Amino acid sequence: MADTAVLLEFVEKLKAENADWVANFKETFGEVTVFVPRESIVDVAWVLKTKHGFDMLADLCGADRGPEEDPRFEVNYHLFSTKHHNRLRLKVLLSEDAPNLGTVTTVWKTADWHERETFDLFGVIFDGHPDLRRILLPSDFDGHALRKDYPLRGYEPYSLS
Amino acid sequence: MSTAVENIPSQFEVLDQTLDSQMTLSMGPQHPSTHGVLRLDLRLDGELVVKAIPDIGYLHTGMEKLFEYKKYQQGIVITDRMDYLNPLGNNLVYVMAAEKLLQLEIPERAQVIRVLMCELQRIASHMVWLGTHCLDIGAMSVFFYCFRQREKILNLIESASGGRMTPSYFRIGGLMMDLPAGFERRCRQFLEDFPEAMNTFETLVTGNTIWQSRTMGIGLISAEEAIDWGLTGPCLRGSGVDLDLRRDNPYTGYETYDFEVPVETDGDVWARFKVRMRECYESYKIVRQALDRLKPGPTKADAPKVVLPDRDDMRKHMDSLIHHFLIVAEGFNVPEGEVYHAIEASKGELGVYMKSNGGPKPERVHFRGPSFVNLSALPVMSEGEMVADVVAIIGSLDIVLGEIDR
Numbered sequence: 001m002a003d004t005a006v007l008l009e010f011v012e013k014l015k016a017e018n019a020d021w022v023a024n025f026k027e028t029f030g031e032v033t034v035f036v037p038r039e040s041i042v043d044v045a046w047v048l049k050t051k052h053g054f055d056m057l058a059d060l061c062g063a064d065r066g067p068e069e070d071p072r073f074e075v076n077y078h079l080f081s082t083k084h085h086n087r088l089r090l091k092v093l094l095s096e097d098a099p100n101l102g103t104v105t106t107v108w109k110t111a112d113w114h115e116r117e118t119f120d121l122f123g124v125i126f127d128g129h130p131d132l133r134r135i136l137l138p139s140d141f142d143g144h145a146l147r148k149d150y151p152l153r154g155y156e157p158y159s160l161s
Numbered sequence: 162m163s164t165a166v167e168n169i170p171s172q173f174e175v176l177d178q179t180l181d182s183q184m185t186l187s188m189g190p191q192h193p194s195t196h197g198v199l200r201l202d203l204r205l206d207g208e209l210v211v212k213a214i215p216d217i218g219y220l221h222t223g224m225e226k227l228f229e230y231k232k233y234q235q236g237i238v239i240t241d242r243m244d245y246l247n248p249l250g251n252n253l254v255y256v257m258a259a260e261k262l263l264q265l266e267i268p269e270r271a272q273v274i275r276v277l278m279c280e281l282q283r284i285a286s287h288m289v290w291l292g293t294h295c296l297d298i299g300a301m302s303v304f305f306y307c308f309r310q311r312e313k314i315l316n317l318i319e320s321a322s323g324g325r326m327t328p329s330y331f332r333i334g335g336l337m338m339d340l341p342a343g344f345e346r347r348c349r350q351f352l353e354d355f356p357e358a359m360n361t362f363e364t365l366v367t368g369n370t371i372w373q374s375r376t377m378g379i380g381l382i383s384a385e386e387a388i389d390w391g392l393t394g395p396c397l398r399g400s401g402v403d404l405d406l407r408r409d410n411p412y413t414g415y416e417t418y419d420f421e422v423p424v425e426t427d428g429d430v431w432a433r434f435k436v437r438m439r440e441c442y443e444s445y446k447i448v449r450q451a452l453d454r455l456k457p458g459p460t461k462a463d464a465p466k467v468v469l470p471d472r473d474d475m476r477k478h479m480d481s482l483i484h485h486f487l488i489v490a491e492g493f494n495v496p497e498g499e500v501y502h503a504i505e506a507s508k509g510e511l512g513v514y515m516k517s518n519g520g521p522k523p524e525r526v527h528f529r530g531p532s533f534v535n536l537s538a539l540p541v542m543s544e545g546e547m548v549a550d551v552v553a554i555i556g557s558l559d560i561v562l563g564e565i566d567r
Contacts, residue, residue, distance in 0.1 A: 089501060
């Protein structure tokens with residue numbers, strides 16, 4: 001398990017760079033999560049990649065806290081470094097009224113499909129994404145399936161005809 | 162009169178125009194070399210691929226949604242169906258994420274058996290890859306030799322868990338049950354025959370000049386691009402990046418085993434092929450070490466509220482019976498929090514993001530499938546290659562659509 005002291009150093013470095021970039025951070029189960037305001041996610045990602053060696057975006061996924069919560073959506077970025085093998089999680093909170101944030105496809109190309117998947121299943125919009133289409137579900141699908149208010153069996157039986 | 166004749170294009174001009182025009186070819190989803198239900202939109206210029214757009218989702222079954230409606234222990238069964246060539250790896254990453262949230266200590270014997278089974282499964286997965294990769298390129302007979310070896314491993318897994326393709330052998334807190342009597346002997350028997358089988362593959366494939374000409378210099382991707390596209394596993398190591406989570410982010414005690422991480426620098430289909438072939442030998446080494454380490458001991462963690470009791474205990478002790486009833490009927494509560502856990506599966510980094518709200522069902526389970534990410538880099542590798550080479554490149558990525566579409 002990674003040593004969290006090393007991870008907290010990265011948080012301190014980020015704070016030193018720009019105090020607005022780190023809204024909050026927490027340390028749980030040996031992992032460090034940095035809450036990033038949605039305006040600065042692309043800048044934070046760029047700095048972490050170019051200056052702190054987080055050259056790989058291991059995963060990007062959305063989460064829904066439920067329709068009664070505000071902010072409702074979370075977008076999690078799991079960063080990994082092929083040089084020092086540390087992992088860091090960035091988290092952006094989004095409200096239901098404005099579920100959009102900047103794309104990180106300009107930072108890591110691998111974000112392309114991850115962002116499409118998050119858009120497909122949660123309806124989170126990544127501004128500036130080159131090709132934001134549904135990826136897993138058909139293009140005429142109604143709704144976003146992983147939202148908590150989407151019923152397990154769908155609104156109505158889906159028909160291919 | 163003369164102008165009309167000038168307007169008619171010459172025969173050669175017509176030919177040139179047809180050659181210049183591009184054709185769109187939809188490859189799949191029923192194409193046998195797309196390993197399931199992958200569809201590729203290929204923009205072709207003659208036989209050259211100008212643009213390749215993968216289209217996925219034909220096998221989407223909403224597994225991530227289903228996790229939210231199932232108890233933690235029921236979710237293990239779903240993970241089997243994702244990467245169906247490496248189900249034990251899926252089991253492992255899922256149960257380890259839950260164990261991280263529950264902060265369980267896993268007994269030594271269970272850890273060793275987990276390593277043993279995962280490495281056997283890795284060999285089985287690589288056998289399917291080798292067989293189908295060869296089949297795609299046109300070497301049919303290798304397939305049968307590979308599946309003979311894979312069958313032996315599946316028999317071992319079946320003897321331990323009861324399932325060939327869907328073992329669900331790892332449970333939260335340990336194993337479903339201990340290894341059956343005679344497992345060690347049968348496993349050693351398999352290991353005795355395995356190097357000879359690898360020799361057969363090396364003779365059939367590695368030294369084959371047709372194979373070499375079909376794979377060398379095809380599907381190139383540089384180290385920087387591979388990292389940028391998030392490639393992991395043999396695809397990344399084939400591009401010269403020395404990264405293996407078993408060594409760099411060790412789990413289940415991999416740091417105590419003696420093995421090497423094969424790295425090739427060419428970044429083509431041939432390099433990825435060689436990395437996987439060498440990985441089979443390394444897995445073979447780890448399995449042997451794990452077998453030597455097997456010592457009697459418990460295979461389940463000491464957590465009666467999470468781990469199902471033995472049947473024998475249930476008949477004798479009232480509290481075991483109560484625990485059994487509660488776990489089955491209500492499930493167990495997992496502390497609130499979120500974890501991301503990643504292991505080195507046979508295809509690359511298999512990660513799971515698990516979020517708990519304190520109840521018996523997870524709030525969110527997300528799988529980061531290595532096939533999903535590796536496939537997204539297919540356009541980079543295949544643009545500028547021939548159509549027949551696209552088949553070779555897909556084979557070298559070793560994708561499983563069950564995991565991509567989830």
